[in-house]
Amino acid sequence: MSQTPDSIAAGPSAAGAARGQDRPFRVKLRGSVLTLMRLPNRREIRGKLHQLSTTGGLMHLEKPLDEKLEVELIFHISETTIRQKAQMMFPMWATQGWLQPFRFIDLPETSKNALETSLQQFVQSLQQPTPQASPSQNPTT
Numbered sequence: 001m002s003q004t005p006d007s008i009a010a011g012p013s014a015a016g017a018a019r020g021q022d023r024p025f026r027v028k029l030r031g032s033v034l035t036l037m038r039l040p041n042r043r044e045i046r047g048k049l050h051q052l053s054t055t056g057g058l059m060h061l062e063k064p065l066d067e068k069l070e071v072e073l074i075f076h077i078s079e080t081t082i083r084q085k086a087q088m089m090f091p092m093w094a095t096q097g098w099l100q101p102f103r104f105i106d107l108p109e110t111s112k113n114a115l116e117t118s119l120q121q122f123v124q125s126l127q128q129p130t131p132q133a134s135p136s137q138n139p140t141t
Contacts, residue, residue, distance in 0.1 A: 029050055030050055034046065037074075037086075038071060040070065040071075053119075054115050056103035056104055058100070059102060060097055065100060067090050068087060068089075070086070070088075071086055072084070072086075079121075080115065084105075084111060088101075088102050
C-alpha cells in the first residue's frame with residue numbers, strides 16, 4: 001500500500017486538532033538549554049533540553065533515569081528560571097547518551113504562563129536577523 005502526501009499529513013496531531021484538542025506550544029532547543037535535576041536522594045544530575053513545552057519536554061542525559069521517577073527540574077530560559085517537579089518517562093537510546101521525556105507535575109498557572117512567554121521570546125530572538133557590520137563601519141588601514 002503506497003502512502004500519498006494526504007495520508008502522511010493526517011498524523012496524530014492533525015487528528016487531535018480535528019477533535020478540538022489544542023497541543024501545547026513546543027520549542028526545539030537542540031541542547032542549547034542546560035538543566036539541573038535534583039533526585040529524591042538529593043543527588044544532582046545535569047542534562048540538556050532538546051524540546052520543551054508547557055506540559056513537559058525531552059532531555060538529553062548521559063545515563064537514563066527510571067521511569068516515573070519524580071525529580072526537581074531547574075533550568076533558565078530567556079529571563080525566567082523554572083524550578084518545578086517533573087516525572088520522568090520511558091527513555092530512548094540516542095547515539096551519545098539517552099533522550100528522556102518528562103512531564104511537569106502540578107505546574108502552577110503563573111509558572112505555566114511565564115514558561116510560555118519565555119518560550120515565545122526565545123523563538124522570537126532566534127528569528128530576528130543578526131546585525132551585520134556594513135563596510136562603512138569597518139575601518140580600513
